[in-house]
Amino acid sequence: MTVERANNRPAGPAAVPAAATGAASARTSTAAALEKKIDNRTARVGVIGLGYVGLPLAMEFAKAGFSVTGIDIEPTKVFRLNSGESYVQDVPEHLLRDWLSAGKFRATTDFSAIADLDTINIAVPTPLRKTKDPDMSYIVSACQETAKYLGPGKLVILESTTYPGTTNELVLPMLEASGWKVGEDFFLCFSPERVDPGNAQYQTANIPKVVGGITPACTKLGARFYAQALDTVVPVSSTSVAEMVKLLENTFRMINIGLVNEMALMCDRMGINVWEVIDAAATKPFGFMPFYPGPGLGGHCIPIDPFYLSWKTKQAGIEARFIELAGYINGQMPHFVVDKIQNALNDHSKPLKGSHVHILGAAYKSNIDDVRESPALDIILLLERRGCRVTYSDPFVPVLLLDGRKLTAQDPAAMAAKADCVVVVTDHSGFDYAAIVDCARLIVDTRNALKKFPSPKIVRL
Ligand SMILES: NC(=O)c1ccc[n+]([C@@H]2O[C@H](COP(=O)([O-])OP(=O)(O)OC[C@H]3O[C@@H](n4cnc5c(N)ncnc54)[C@H](O)[C@@H]3O)[C@@H](O)[C@H]2O)c1
Numbered sequence: 001m002t003v004e005r006a007n008n009r010p011a012g013p014a015a016v017p018a019a020a021t022g023a024a025s026a027r028t029s030t031a032a033a034l035e036k037k038i039d040n041r042t043a044r045v046g047v048i049g050l051g052y053v054g055l056p057l058a059m060e061f062a063k064a065g066f067s068v069t070g071i072d073i074e075p076t077k078v079f080r081l082n083s084g085e086s087y088v089q090d091v092p093e094h095l096l097r098d099w100l101s102a103g104k105f106r107a108t109t110d111f112s113a114i115a116d117l118d119t120i121n122i123a124v125p126t127p128l129r130k131t132k133d134p135d136m137s138y139i140v141s142a143c144q145e146t147a148k149y150l151g152p153g154k155l156v157i158l159e160s161t162t163y164p165g166t167t168n169e170l171v172l173p174m175l176e177a178s179g180w181k182v183g184e185d186f187f188l189c190f191s192p193e194r195v196d197p198g199n200a201q202y203q204t205a206n207i208p209k210v211v212g213g214i215t216p217a218c219t220k221l222g223a224r225f226y227a228q229a230l231d232t233v234v235p236v237s238s239t240s241v242a243e244m245v246k247l248l249e250n251t252f253r254m255i256n257i258g259l260v261n262e263m264a265l266m267c268d269r270m271g272i273n274v275w276e277v278i279d280a281a282a283t284k285p286f287g288f289m290p291f292y293p294g295p296g297l298g299g300h301c302i303p304i305d306p307f308y309l310s311w312k313t314k315q316a317g318i319e320a321r322f323i324e325l326a327g328y329i330n331g332q333m334p335h336f337v338v339d340k341i342q343n344a345l346n347d348h349s350k351p352l353k354g355s356h357v358h359i360l361g362a363a364y365k366s367n368i369d370d371v372r373e374s375p376a377l378d379i380i381l382l383l384e385r386r387g388c389r390v391t392y393s394d395p396f397v398p399v400l401l402l403d404g405r406k407l408t409a410q411d412p413a414a415m416a417a418k419a420d421c422v423v424v425v426t427d428h429s430g431f432d433y434a435a436i437v438d439c440a441r442l443i444v445d446t447r448n449a450l451k452k453f454p455s456p457k458i459v460r461l
Contacts, residue, residue, distance in 0.1 A: 030152055030153050030184065030185060031187070031217050031220075031221060033153055034118060034153045034154075034155060034187070034221060035220075035221060035224060037118055038118075038119075038155075038221070038224050038225050038228060039224070039228075041064065041065040041066050041228060043066060043118040043119055043225070044066070044067050044069065044116055044117045044118050044119075045058075045061045045066045045067065045068045045069070045117065045118070045119050045121075046068070046069045046070075046071060046113065046114060046117035046119060046120045046121070047061075047068065047069075047070050047071070047120075047121045047123060048071045048072075048120060048121065048122045048123065048124060048142045048145075048146070049071075049072060049122060049123040049124035049125070049138075049142065049160070050070045050071075050072040050077055050078075050081065050107060051088070051123065051125070052088055052090075052195065052197050052300070052370070053123040053159060053160075053193045053195055054070065054072075054121070054123035054124075054159075055070070055081075055086070055088045055091050056088065056090055056091055056195060056203065056204040057121060057123065057159070057193075057204055058070045058105060059091055059095060059096065059099065059105070059204075060204050060205050060229045060230065061228075061229050062099035062102075062104040062105045063095075063099070063205075063229065064228050064229035065104075066104070066228070066229070067103070067104055068099070068104060068105045068106075069105075069106055069107075069108060069113050069116075069117060070105065070106070070107040070108070071107070071108055071109070071110070071111060071113060071114070072107065072109065073109060074109075075109050077107070078107040078108060078109050081096065081105075081107040082100070082106065082107050084096055084097040084100055088197075089197060089198065089368060089369055089396075090195075090197055090198070090203060111145040111146075111148070111149065112149060114145065114146055114148075114149035114150075115149040115151065117154065118153065118154060118155065119154070119155040119156075119157070119225055120146055120154065120155070120156045120157070121157045121159055121191075122139065122142045122143070122146070122156070122157070122158045122159060122160060123159040123160055123193060124138035124139060124141075124142045124160050125138045125160070125300070126138065126139065126160045126161050126162050126304075126305075126308070127300075127304065128304050128307055128308075132307045132311070133311055134162065134163060134307075134308050134311055136162070136166075136170065138160070139158070139160055139162065139166070139170070139171070140170070140174070143170075143171050143174045143175065144174065146175065147174050147175050147177060147178045148178075150175055150178045150180055150186055151180065151185075151186075152180060152185040152186065153185075153186070154186045154187070155186070155187045155188075155189070155218075155221050155222065155225060156171075156175065156186060156187070156188050156189070157188075157189045157190070157191050157211070157222055157225070158171055158188075158189070158190045158191075158239075159190075159191055159192065159193045160193075161192060161193070161246050161247075161250070161301060161304075161305050161308065162243060162308055163243065163247075163308040163309060163311060163312035164240045164243040164244045164247065164309070164312060165240055165243070165312065166190070166239075166243060167188060167189070167190040167214065167239035167240075167242075167243065168214060168238075168239055168240060171188065172188060172214060175188060182214050182215065182218065183214060183215030183217050183218055187213065187214075187215075187217060187218040187221045187222070188213065188214045188218055188239070189211050189212060189213040189214070189218050189219065189221075189222035189239065189242070190211070190212055190239040190242040190243050191209055191210060191211040191212075191222060191226065191242060192210055192242060192243070192245055192246030192249075193246075194207045194208075194209075194246070194249070195207065197368050197370060198365070198366070198367045198368035204230065205229065205230055205231055206230075206231045206232075207230075208230075208231070208232040208233070208234050209226045209230050209232065209233050209234065210234045210235075210236055210242050210245050210246075211223050211226060211233060211234070211235055211236070211242060212235070212236040212237060212238045212239045212240070212241050212242030212243075213238075213239065214238075214239055219235050219236075219237075220235075222235075223235040244309075246305065247305055247306065247308065247309040250301055250302055250305040250306060251305070251306040251309060251322075251323060253291075253302055254297065254302045254303070254305075254306050254323070254326050254327070254330065255306075255322050255323070255326040256289070256291040257291050257292075257293075257294075257297060257302070257326070257330060258325065258326025258327070258329045258330050259291070259326070260274075260278070260291040260292060260293050261293045261294070261329050261330055261332075261333055262329050263277070263278075263293065264293035264461055265329075265332075265336065268336075268340075268461070273460065274293060274461070275292075275448045275451065275460065278290050278291075278292060292447075292448070293333075293461055294333065294375070294446055294447055294461070295333055295334055295337045295375040295376070295379060295425050295446040295447075295461075296330055296331070296333035296334045296337075296375030296378060296379075297330045297331075297333075297364075297373065297375065298363075298364025298365065298370075298371075298372070298373045298374040298375050298376075299364045299365065299370060299372060299373055299374075300370070300372045300373065303327075303330070303373045304373070306320070306323040306326075306327070307323070307327070309323065310323045310324065333375065334375050334378035334379045334382060335382065337375075337379055337423070337425075337444070337446055337461070338379060338382045338383060338386065340444055340446075340459065340461065341357060341383070341421055341423060341444050342386070344421060344442055344444055344459045345420060345421055345442065348420075348441070348442055350420055350421075352383075352386050352387065352388060353386060353387035353388070354387060354388075354389075355388050355389070355420040355421060356388070356389045356390075356391070356418065356419045356420050356421075357383050357388045357389070357390050357391075357419060357420065357421050357422075357423060358390075358391050358392065358393070358410070358412075358415040358416060358418075358419035358421070358422045358423070359376055359379065359380060359390060359391070359392040359393070359423050359425050360392075360393055360394075360412060360422060360423065360424045360425060360426065360428075360431060360436070361376060361392075361393075361394055361424065361425045361426020361427065361428055361431075362374060362376040362377070362392050362394040362397045362400050362409075362425070362426065363376075363394060363396050363397055363426050363428070364376075364426070365426065366426055366427045366428050366429060366447075367396070367428055367429055367430075368396060369396035369397055371397055371400065374426075375425065376392070376425045376426060377400075377402060379423070379425060380392065380402060380407075381402070381403065391407075391410050391415050391419070392407060392409060392410065393409050393410050393411065393412035393415060393431075394409050394426070394428065395409075395428060395430050395431075396428065397409060412431055412432070412435075412436055413432060413435045413436055413439055416435075416436045416439050416440040417439040417440070419440070419441075420441060420442065421441070421442045421443070421444060422436060422440045422442070422443045422444070423443070423444045423445075423446065424443065424444070424445045424446055424447050424449045424450065425446055425447075426447070427447040427448075427449035431449075433449060433450055433453065434453075437450060437453045437455055437457075437458070440457065441457065442457050442459070443455075443457060443458045443459065444459045444461075445458055445459070445460050445461065446461045447461075448460060448461070
């Protein structure tokens with residue numbers, strides 16, 4: 001069942017169910033009052049965590065007419081936003097400035113703002129610890145602050161990707177410790193964020209939003225809230241289902257990338273062009289979906305989220321074997337790429353040690369500026385460890401912080417002409433590939449970015 005966007009619906013009084021007496025009546029009126037504020041867009045919206053997920057979400061609710069307060073622990077981010085400077089590629093500065101000057105958005109580091117808010121979306125990081133265990137400290141800290149200022153008639157929605165059970169087992173007890181009761185005084189949901197930074201076709205507003213609440217009243221309010229600003233809302237029966245939806249989506253992607261990376265390793269050994277195989281297989285009109293190999297997984301989601309699931313399932317006595325295996329294969333890809341570079345150089349009678357390798361693309365995927373978990377970082381470090389001099393180009397990443405050092409992006413064509421080997425790690429569309437192929441001596445292409453160039457100096461993954 002989906003709920004369609006309510007944007008064009010005239011704001012008006014919400015239907016208030018005929019309530020019985022006493023406690024039941026108070027419960028109904030708390031939910032009904034919040035529902036009314038949501039429907040007529042007078043609800044004061046809060047977003048905790050103003051990053052790749054939280055900031056675009058805050059902008060959508062400002063656009064829908066709500067007054068939005070963004071809360072972040074980073075004073076510089078808050079200062080930049082209040083000065084009209086967007087640091088998130090998908091949030092254009094002119095929109096941010098429009099909402100600031102219309103009084104529809106403001107940012108703060110002061111959590112006491114929560115006291116005046118009606119809805120609170122939490123979009124803080126969920127990284128892994130070195131041991132690959134979930135790091136819940138950001139969620140815990142954001143929920144502690146929320147609990148301090150919790151009161152009747154508030155809707156709290158966790159959006160950070162996390163293991164199934166988090167909202168019910170971790171967040172709910174923290175919030176109820178304040179003395180307020182879920183489903184009666186306050187309302188709690190989980191709604192996974194599916195944003196795909198850099199995707200021009202699908203952005204926060206037109207990506208269907210799954211939401212599950214602790215109680216049916218929570219789900220109803222959560223769905224109603226999102227329907228004011230987003231095109232399609234998909235209510236589900238519980239917070240655990242909503243949490244698991246996100247992990248299924250990202251695990252599906254991680255495992256299919258692992259499978260196709262293993263295919264690439266097999267094809268390499270057998271002298272078969274894996275890219276041609278995939279393109280031909282993709283002509284099948286049913287039962288096949290193409291995934292593409294590459295230098296390794298990157299970003300804040302696909303390499304990390306499935307390990308939240310495997311950590312949780314271990315407690316239930318189930319080993320998540322597909323996840324472990326795909327994680328292993330994907331983790332081998334940067335090593336495979338470095339071996340490929342070494343072999344390509346050796347074929348040109350050059351040792352890897354002492355060679356100059358130029359990396360094209362430091363971001364983890366094309367046309368974005370995010371370097372979190374990017375395989376380019378691993379490849380640079382592995383090459384340096386083997387005695388190479390490494391430079392890089394990336395129009396989205398002018399400076400790269402690596403191992404406490406600051407690397408500066410170089411001009412791609414100028415470096416391609418100087419380097420012993422150029423490696424396409426991220427296929428940004430802005431690179432002038434024709435010029436690079438023209439002046440480079442040797443190119444290792446991990447993305448099939450140069451498929452239109454039939455040159456003997458190109459070695460493909
Ligand atoms: N980036 C994506 O493409 C993407 C997509 C889907 C889901 N997610 C998930 O969404 C969540 C947020 O990811 P992101 O990419 O927006 O992260 P981010 O690092 O870009 O943003 C998180 C923000 O939260 C702030 N923060 C940290 N602790 C805080 C606290 N206690 N209180 C207030 N603010 C705090 C940080 O300063 C930062 O600005 C993660 O769980 C992530 O897995 C991310």
